[in-house]
Amino acid sequence: MHAAQSNTELLLPRVARGEADAVQACIARYSALVWSLAKRLSRDVTALEDLVQEIFIDIWKSAGRFDPSQASETTFIATIARRRVIDRQRQAARAPKLEVVEEASASREEPGFAQIDLGDEARRAKAALALLKPEQRRLILMAVVEGLTHAEIATATGIPLGTVKSHIRRGLEQTAELLRPTAGGELP
Numbered sequence: 001m002h003a004a005q006s007n008t009e010l011l012l013p014r015v016a017r018g019e020a021d022a023v024q025a026c027i028a029r030y031s032a033l034v035w036s037l038a039k040r041l042s043r044d045v046t047a048l049e050d051l052v053q054e055i056f057i058d059i060w061k062s063a064g065r066f067d068p069s070q071a072s073e074t075t076f077i078a079t080i081a082r083r084r085v086i087d088r089q090r091q092a093a094r095a096p097k098l099e100v101v102e103e104a105s106a107s108r109e110e111p112g113f114a115q116i117d118l119g120d121e122a123r124r125a126k127a128a129l130a131l132l133k134p135e136q137r138r139l140i141l142m143a144v145v146e147g148l149t150h151a152e153i154a155t156a157t158g159i160p161l162g163t164v165k166s167h168i169r170r171g172l173e174q175t176a177e178l179l180r181p182t183a184g185g186e187l188p
Helices: 012-016 020-038 045-065 073-094 120-130 134-144 150-157 161-179
Strands: none
Touching (some): 012 020, 012 073, 020 045, 020 073, 120 134, 120 161, 150 161
């Protein structure tokens, strides 16, 4: 056991056993650490609250893997928090940045709503996705639109990770093939 923890009761083994008071004590002891790491990602309080909640859920799920001979409890929790923050940063970097575009000359059927004309490429991509198997389409949309990682998709759907990766890869390959220009240079 690490010297820094010799005087402090270990909470994670108790959390792993499902002791409610240990969960509360863990939150009290480590919330400042988790918040400080989460603040590196965002200053938006709502986003921070969600992130901190996700981190503590990860801690509860991982508590059984804690080994005091390998790392201190603080290090274990900080590592989980850092990894979740990095995952969230990567997810945000992958998410498409959408902007509302208004056409100056567009007539508005409903006042206050911008009319956005999908370009030909977007229409063709949507049509190509519609030709995929429903499972492939659903997994691709979870990855591209929702910004989920393959592991998160596997967890959310209950589909094995390798199958998720294969479905997404094959679906993207089929979509790319459908969007390639034909021999005459025309797009489908």
